[in-house]
Amino acid sequence: MHFDKIVKYTAIILFSTIATHCTTMKKADLIVFNGKIYTVDSSFSIASAMAVSDGKIVAIGSDNAILNSYFSSKKIDLKGKFVYPGFIDPHSHFTGYAEYLATADLTGAKSYTEMVSRLKEHAEKYPSEWIIGRGWDQNLWKDKKMPTNEELNKAFPNKPAFLFRVDGHAALVNDAALQTAGITNTSHIEGGEIPVANGKPTGILLDNAIELVSEHIPPVAKEIREKLVKIAEQNCFSVGLTTVTDAGIDYQTLKFLESEFSENKLSIRIYAMLTHTKENIDSVIKKGPFHTSNLYVSAIKLFADGALGSRGAKLQEPYSDMPNTTGIWTTSEKELNETCQLAYQTGFQVNTHCIGDAACHLVLTTYGRYLKGKNDRRWRIEHAQVVAPDDFSLFGKYSIIPSIQTTHATSDMGWAGERLGSRIKYAYAYKDLLEQNGWLPNGSDFPVEDINPLYGYYAGVARKSPTHPSGTPFQPENAIDKTAALKAMTIWAAKANFMDKYVGSLEVGKFADFVILPTDLIESFSDTIPKVKILATVVGGKVVFDKL
Ligand SMILES: [Zn+2]
Numbered sequence: 001m002h003f004d005k006i007v008k009y010t011a012i013i014l015f016s017t018i019a020t021h022c023t024t025m026k027k028a029d030l031i032v033f034n035g036k037i038y039t040v041d042s043s044f045s046i047a048s049a050m051a052v053s054d055g056k057i058v059a060i061g062s063d064n065a066i067l068n069s070y071f072s073s074k075k076i077d078l079k080g081k082f083v084y085p086g087f088i089d090p091h092s093h094f095t096g097y098a099e100y101l102a103t104a105d106l107t108g109a110k111s112y113t114e115m116v117s118r119l120k121e122h123a124e125k126y127p128s129e130w131i132i133g134r135g136w137d138q139n140l141w142k143d144k145k146m147p148t149n150e151e152l153n154k155a156f157p158n159k160p161a162f163l164f165r166v167d168g169h170a171a172l173v174n175d176a177a178l179q180t181a182g183i184t185n186t187s188h189i190e191g192g193e194i195p196v197a198n199g200k201p202t203g204i205l206l207d208n209a210i211e212l213v214s215e216h217i218p219p220v221a222k223e224i225r226e227k228l229v230k231i232a233e234q235n236c237f238s239v240g241l242t243t244v245t246d247a248g249i250d251y252q253t254l255k256f257l258e259s260e261f262s263e264n265k266l267s268i269r270i271y272a273m274l275t276h277t278k279e280n281i282d283s284v285i286k287k288g289p290f291h292t293s294n295l296y297v298s299a300i301k302l303f304a305d306g307a308l309g310s311r312g313a314k315l316q317e318p319y320s321d322m323p324n325t326t327g328i329w330t331t332s333e334k335e336l337n338e339t340c341q342l343a344y345q346t347g348f349q350v351n352t353h354c355i356g357d358a359a360c361h362l363v364l365t366t367y368g369r370y371l372k373g374k375n376d377r378r379w380r381i382e383h384a385q386v387v388a389p390d391d392f393s394l395f396g397k398y399s400i401i402p403s404i405q406t407t408h409a410t411s412d413m414g415w416a417g418e419r420l421g422s423r424i425k426y427a428y429a430y431k432d433l434l435e436q437n438g439w440l441p442n443g444s445d446f447p448v449e450d451i452n453p454l455y456g457y458y459a460g461v462a463r464k465s466p467t468h469p470s471g472t473p474f475q476p477e478n479a480i481d482k483t484a485a486l487k488a489m490t491i492w493a494a495k496a497n498f499m500d501k502y503v504g505s506l507e508v509g510k511f512a513d514f515v516i517l518p519t520d521l522i523e524s525f526s527d528t529i530p531k532v533k534i535l536a537t538v539v540g541g542k543v544v545f546d547k548l
Contacts, residue, residue, distance in 0.1 A: 028072040029053050030512070030541050033063045035078025036520065039506040040085050040490045044483060050083075052512040055293075055540035060506055076548070081535060082520050084486070085506050086242025086513030087453040088493035091382055091403050091443030094246040094270060095253050098232035099220060100134055100447040106163065107135035112147055115163070116155045123156075130217050131161035134447070136172065138165075139309065139415050146195075146310075149174050149203025162213055167307035167448060171210045172203050181213040191330045207306045207328050222256075229260065233268045237545035239452045240515040240534045243269040243494070243503055245443065247351070247382070248301035251279040261294050267539050269294050269513070271497040273301035273351050276339050288346050289498070293511070293540070298498045299349040299380075300339055303330045304359035308385060308412065308419055313356035316388060320421035327356050336366055343379075344370045349498070351380040351403065357388040357423065364394040371398040378496060383408065383445075386420060386427045395436035401496050402433040402440050406460035406485075407449040413465075413474035424475075430460060431478045441496035442488035453489050457521065458529040460485040466530035482522050512541040516548065 033049035039060060049066035051059040059066055104122035109115040115136050123131055138144055152161055152174040160177035164170075178184075178201055185196045192208030194201050205213060220228070236244055246253070249272055260266045272295060274280040280300075289298035306312015306328045311319050314327040336352070343350045350367065354360045360381060367379050376399065384395075384402035395402055409428035417424045426432075434440050442456050449455065455466035460480045463473040473479070480488070494504025503513050516536040521529065537545035 024069065025071050026051075026058075026069060027053075028058060028070040029055075030074045030076070031066060031070055031072045032076040032078055032083065032516075033067060035081050035083050035516070037083040037506060037514075038085075038486070038522070040487060041505050041507050047506070050506065050512070050514075052541040055511060055542070057506060057508050057510055057512050059508060076516075076536075078516065082517045083506070084240075084515050084517065084521070085490040085504055086515055086537065086539065087240040087489050088243040088441075088497070088499075088504060089236075089241055089443045089446065089451075089453060089489075090245055090271070090441035090493040090496045091247050091405060092245045092446045092451070093248070093448075094232060094236075094244045094268075095225075095229060095249060095257070096246070097447040097451065098225070098228040101228055101231055102132075102220065102224070103164075104131070104133040105135055106133045107137075107166065108140065109136055111141050112151055116151055119161070119163075120155065129159075130177075131156055131159055131163075131174075132217065133161070133163040135166050136163055137309065146170075146202075146204055147172055148197065152203065160216075162217060164210075165310055167309045169207055169210075169307040169312045170310040171205045171213065173205060173213050174203060177213050177216075178203065180216050183212055187212070191328060193328070206310060207312050207330050225256065226260065226265065229266065233266055234545070235451060236268060237537045237539075238534060239454070240517070240537055241268070241451065241453060242513040242515070242537060242539045243271065243497070243499065245497065246270055246272045247445075248273050248275050248303075250275055250277055251283060254280070254284065254297070257295060261292065266294070267542065267544060269296070269499070269503065269511075269539070271296045271299070271499060273299040276300050276302060276335070281342065285342065285346055285348055289348055293502075296497060296499055298347075299351045300343055301382075302336065302339055302350060302352040304336070304352050304354045304363050305330055305356050308355055308416060311419065313386065313419075314358040314362075315356040315386065315420075315423075316358045316361065317423075319419055320423075321418045326358065329359075333362070333366070336363065340366060340370050344377075349378050349380060351382050353382045355383050355385045357386045357391070357426070360384060360387050361391050364391055364398070364400060367400055368394060368398045371400070373398065375399050378498060380496060384433055386423060387429065387433070389426055392426075392429075392432055392436060395433065399437060401437065403496060404430050404433060404440055404442050404488075405445045405449065406430060406442055406456045406480075407444055407466065409463065409474055409478075410459045410465040411449060428475065429478045430480055434480055434484060439492045439495065440488060441493040442485065443493065452530070454521075454532055455530050457485050457489060458527075460488065461525060462527070462529075464527075469527035469530065482525055486521060512538060514538050 028051040051070040193206040305314035491504035494500040
């Protein structure tokens with residue numbers, strides 16, 4: 001009897017211990033601990049541990065608080081490493097970048113000859129119907145003159161060749177491509193130019209003229225496209241991006257992305273801006289914004305003007321280095337107004353590409369007529385590169401978001417002054433723009449710039465080229481501070497994408513999208529930041545890139 005009592009008593013104690021354990025310790029899918037976690041919440045608080053379940057953050061705090069409340073079969077000991085919310089690129093071209101991977105990379109080519117030899121090398125590796133290249137910039141060549149297509153014709157006499165300039169607002173094509181598109185010395189198009197010399201087109205196409213040829217390029221087959229977006233996604237994860245933007249896609253691309261997500265072929269999050277085509281308007285925009293956990297659709301993308309490098313940006317006064325032009329309008333005022341009206345009614349954002357001060361002025365004042373005063377519609381000016389001094393305050397007055405790319409400043413700093421003269425003082429003025437609303441998003445516009453968000457972080461703070469950090473800073477008075485630069489690629493980027501309820505900071509209830517870095521971006525800022533390698537990237541609690 002005595003023995004039975006002991007057994008019974010022990011059983012009761014054991015049972016109650018297990019019961020107590022179960023009520024206080026909760027199961028999590030993943031616990032990370034022993035690190036410095038920048039939560040980027042509203043008080044910019046620091047934590048050391050985090051518990052994740054069902055893809056979302058369920059608790060965040062000190063090691064003691066988390067490890068005494070949660071248990072998990074999957075734990076990551078951070079060993080003092082640094083955690084940030086997953087990086088967000090609020091202005092990039094994700095599917096464009098994927099296809100870009102299949103085109104010859106002409107970025108940084110120091111001469112026409114180098115460009116042609118890179119094309120030949122690429123053409124040997126990748127069989128294709130067309131020679132496609134991207135990224136040339138005549139500003140890097142000796143004479144800095146816009147090229148003509150003679151050398152290109154010699155290299156590729158029969159195969160059409162189409163070469164995008166670095167800014168995407170000009171293209172160089174060979175005669176075979178011109179013939180395919182039926183372009184002659186008398187061809188014209190609204191919102192674009194087809195320069196002619198010696199009685200024939202030079203092969204250069206500006207802005208809307210580009211489409212006359214690009215529409216003849218055969219579409220990439222679906223299986224190839226799927227492979228390319230997978231590679232693009234993995235490249236993004238490797239630099240810590242967990243959300244990217246597709247700034248201006250057509251209906252077919254939207255459908256492609258929807259099918260990739262529904263078949264679980266992609267796990268990155270995408271904020272897609274739609275072009276204002278009839279198909280997008282009738283099939284999507286008129287029904288209002290929507291989102292899934294991965295795909296967020298709430299914006300219409302417009303282009304007011306071209307780019308500064310190719311002198312397509314619309315300026316109020318002529319270009320300082322070409323006094324007979326002020327640039328090119330690429331969307332009519334009528335279309336701009338109709339789109340604003342539609343967006344206002346359907347609850348969509350309007351995100352308009354504006355580089356020149358005339359473009360910024362027109363779009364800011366047009367937005368203002370609909371928005372009237374302070375609001376939370378988050379309509380955006382993409383780039384906001386050259387802003388007239390009196391127009392800065394319009395951003396604050398109408399709560400219009402300047403969507404900036406700090407690497408554009410450091411990429412353009414060598415020649416932008418020639419285009420703008422004294423106006424350069426009001427160009428790439430990111431600190432002045434930040435002051436208008438107290439927040440702004442910073443993206444890369446990849447593939448125009450490198451996909452690495454740390455390049456943008458560094459360029460915003462140091463105002464120096466991420467690839468040549470030993471250079472002189474460009475207008476350092478317009479640098480943004482480290483905290484602002486980190487927010488601009490996390491919580492403010494999420495806000496600009498209407499995704500801040502779900503991502504952008506590490507808080508309970510949000511998706512567990514985070515990155516692990518070996519470096520304290522805030523406390524140890526130096527010229528080595530652009531070289532920092534990501535240790536791990538996690539999307540929805542799942543490790544998608546692992547170099548830990
Ligand atoms: Zn863009």
